[in-house]
Amino acid sequence: MVDSFVISLSSIVFVVVGLITLNKGRTERAESTRMEETETTAIRDLEPGPVEVKGTAHGTDDATLRQSPIDGTEALAVHVEVKELHSDGNGPGNWQTIFEDQTAEPMFIDDGTGEVLVNLPEDGGLNLEQSEWKVEAGDEPPEEIRTYVENEPALDLPDGVDIGPLSTGERRRYLEGTLEPGEEVYLLGTARETEAGWDNRDYVIDEPTSDGDFVLSDKSEAALIEEGRSSGLVLLAAGALMIVIGLASLLSPFLPI
Template identity: 30%
Template sequence: MSALPIAVGVALLLVAAFAGVYGRRQHRRSALVRNTETTDVWDVREEGRVELKGTVRADEPFDSPIRGDPAVLSAWEVEEWDERGDSEMWETRAEGVYATPFALDDGTGRVTVDVGDHVDDVSSGTGVHEIQVGPIDVDRLAGVGVSADDVLAVLDDFAVGVSVPPDADPPERVADFVRGEAGLAEQRDSITNVLDFGTAHGERRYYEGVLAPDDDVYVLGHARATEGATHPLKPEDVVVTPRESFIVSDMPESELADAFGTYRYAYVGAALAAVVGLGALAVGLGVV
């Protein structure tokens, strides 16, 4: 029995499991986007899953928490550079979606979309968000959008809004955001930076993308009748909300579906990692 092949085999099987789960999730989203027909707002007559495309209308947007842009929806993610133990990598501390109700106008009518606020605290999770090979942040390259609860926001302008070194005071807006978000811990101080070169332990990156008034918008969600509504429904009787899978994006439907198409590569990667991992285990256990 050899410990090294066994360790390699177990690691590859874990990678295969992650890739398989990721591929399955993206495959399901791709199928939803491709197979759900777009409905005109005027034709939403009953409750249920609905795909809509139109323009964002809102009289009272809010200031997005990181960049301060006028927004009806902010998708954000916070990463922190961690050098504890034997690894050096960007770790996701929290991600979420903040949104205020807005109207989707497709020319046939307007319907209210109420996404709500959703935060995923991944800091105490299993680390499935963190796949890094050397300097390559694999989950950053392969991921599509910000996901929290059943809500996925895919925004074209999603990028680093602010970087904050350790032991530095963040901009006031970012400091207010961190204090107000219960799912996000305070930034760590440096522990090794006297000898650090390059990225310092504890450095943070605050990503954000926003959906703003007059932006094009794609929504796949659940049409729900408002209290007191009569059937068949009219646009003013409907609110589109999250239920099971909810997708909101400022990208064209075709580009969104293509983005989810990475599931094919995930399946291939999972199969290869599983085969090699099983082979390594067999060698380590002396089976072959």
């Protein structure tokens, strides 16, 4: 009875996780489609509502550049992510995000026809080219990673144990993306009108679209679309597989042998 309950519970968990993964894949592919279908707007022609703009990023007059916490790059925006390999022993495992932080200064995007102020929403929206540092189980982290972890209260250095020729412990990937002044950027979000003096209007882009899209990236639009489609397809396949496995395990006791 206990064994049957444990199997049923595990099967339900598989189905639920599969549904979540499936929905994430659908969301990523849908966002890629919206990127492709949204026309790029010249900044001088902005109107309130969802917009896609492309141009050069630069700081505001009172902007203070941020120093990225790992490699010390001075940037307008920084995205740091730490992933750890989790495995149940039955496969290669999967990389799970254990920490993520996105920060950005207010900035302007200039496309040659005008410029628009951009503020990153509270829930982020950065998609930046990333540098990566891999730390294998039992390896000594490089100095910049050790310094970063020691200064980040939410993280600890992983424990590692050497057993003869083998090393055990957590495997981690540290990823850092930066957006520097002068870089070409892509932006999808919602423009809203602001007062800018007597009878003048300015715009700021600081909110997601009604579909929940806010993307600020130093990647090209084509690269972002392909990235979303590929990642979404992988998630759809993984989610479907988990659902099939979960349902098969759940229903197996009731199927005739």
